[in-house]
Amino acid sequence: GEDVEQSLFLSVREGDSSVINCTYTDSSSTYLYWYKQEPGAGLQLLTYIFSNMDMKQDQRLTVLLNKKDKHLSLRIADTQTGDSAIYFCAPAFIAPGAGSYQLTFGKGTKLSVIP
Amino acid sequence: KAGVTQTPRYLIKTRGQQVTLSCSPISGHRSVSWYQQTPGQGLQFLFEYFSETQRNKGNFPGRFSGRQFSNSRSEMNVSTLELGDSALYLCASSLALENYGYTFGSGTRLTVV
Numbered sequence: 236g237e238d239v240e241q242s243l244f245l246s247v248r249e250g251d252s253s254v255i256n257c258t259y260t261d262s263s264s265t266y267l268y269w270y271k272q273e274p275g276a277g278l279q280l281l282t283y284i285f286s287n288m289d290m291k292q293d294q295r296l297t298v299l300l301n302k303k304d305k306h307l308s309l310r311i312a313d314t315q316t317g318d319s320a321i322y323f324c325a326p327a328f329i330a331p332g333a334g335s336y337q338l339t340f341g342k343g344t345k346l347s348v349i350p
Numbered sequence: 351k352a353g354v355t356q357t358p359r360y361l362i363k364t365r366g367q368q369v370t371l372s373c374s375p376i377s378g379h380r381s382v383s384w385y386q387q388t389p390g391q392g393l394q395f396l397f398e399y400f401s402e403t404q405r406n407k408g409n410f411p412g413r414f415s416g417r418q419f420s421n422s423r424s425e426m427n428v429s430t431l432e433l434g435d436s437a438l439y440l441c442a443s444s445l446a447l448e449n450y451g452y453t454f455g456s457g458t459r460l461t462v463v
Contacts, residue, residue, distance in 0.1 A: 268451050277354075277440055277454035323393065334405035337383070338452065340393035 237261040237328055241341035248349050253311040255344045257324030262305060264326035268338065269298065269309045272321045281309070281322075311346075319348045352376065354455035356441050362461045368429040371458045375422050375443030382424040383452060384416060387438040396439075399424055431462045 238260045247253045259267075265286050270278040284291045284298045284307070291298045297310040307324055321343040327336040355374040363369050375382050384396040395408035399418035416426040422443075428435055438459050442452035 266451075270454075275456075277456040278442075278452075280451045280453065283451055330406065333407075335381070335398055335400065337395045337398060337406050337408070338385075339395070340385075342392045 237264070237326060237339040239324055239326060239339050239341035241322075241324055241344045243342065244345050244347070246347045246349060247314050249314060249316055251314055253314045253318070253346055253348075255309045255311075255322050255324075255346065257307040257309075257341055259305050259307065259324070259326045259339075261326065261328045261339075262302070264328045266327040266336070267298075267300065267307050268325040268327065269296075270323040270325055270340075272323065272343070274320075278323065314346075314348050316348045316350055319346055321345050354441055354443050354453055356439075356455035356458050358458060359456065360459045360461075362463060363431050365431055365433060365462055367431050368427065369431060369460060370425050370427045371439055371441075371460070373424045373426075373441030373443075373455060375424070375441075376445075376453055379443035379445050379453075380422050381444040382418055382422065383442045383444070384424070384426050385440045385442065386410075387440055387457070388436075393440070396426065428460075433462050436460060436462045 240258045268283040269281045282293045282296050295312045299308045323343045324341045325338040357372045381400045383398040385393050387393045398406040402418045413429045418424045438457045440457045442454045444452045
């Protein structure tokens with residue numbers, strides 16, 4: 236099955252850029268998602284990228300995909316205290332014999348923003 | 351537009367009991383998935399339903415089951431609860447995963463004592 240690795244913690248100063256990295260193992264992953272989870276809440280879809288793209292920008296968010304190295308990153312520009320949360324990388328793939336896509340999540344990166 | 355609604359938000363059960371969790375997807379969404387989130391294992395896929403059919407199942411014992419109704423609402427059931435079943439259970443619905451991803455509910459926090 237798919238394995239997804241993320242560093243567990245990241246601390247940045249308010250106003251700086253944050254870069255959260257993710258590596259995955261299944262090269263057949265077609266859609267790759269980033270989710271945000273705040274304490275006591277469910278997961279919020281932030282952005283996604285298709286495997287035929289190298290980069291996607293969405294306001295303060297930039298996603299970079301290196302398909303050869305199976306490496307995905309999320310850059311948050313001008314990080315704010317409200318960005319403090321856990322960020323999950325989640326490639327979607329079709330498991331053998333399965334009839335649909337499923338997401339495999341990394342353990343999540345806890346982003347702490349220092350005022 | 352209402353989001354994904356999960357009930358109840360919190361639940362405390364005793365070992366050996368069974369529990370049913372409910373999920374109402376966003377109107378028009380026919381795909382519903384369930385995930386278990388624990389501090390040790392993270393987020394793990396349980397199963398996915400589309401038009402009342404289970405299309406995909408994760409690596410969980412048979413004590414975990416689910417179903418989907420004709421209005422796309424879904425329930426999951428856990429029988430013979432164990433302490434290790436304590437977790438946040440998240441439901442997600444999708445119109446088309448490829449273009450929209452999954453929208454998650456706030457989850458049901460299950461505690462088994």
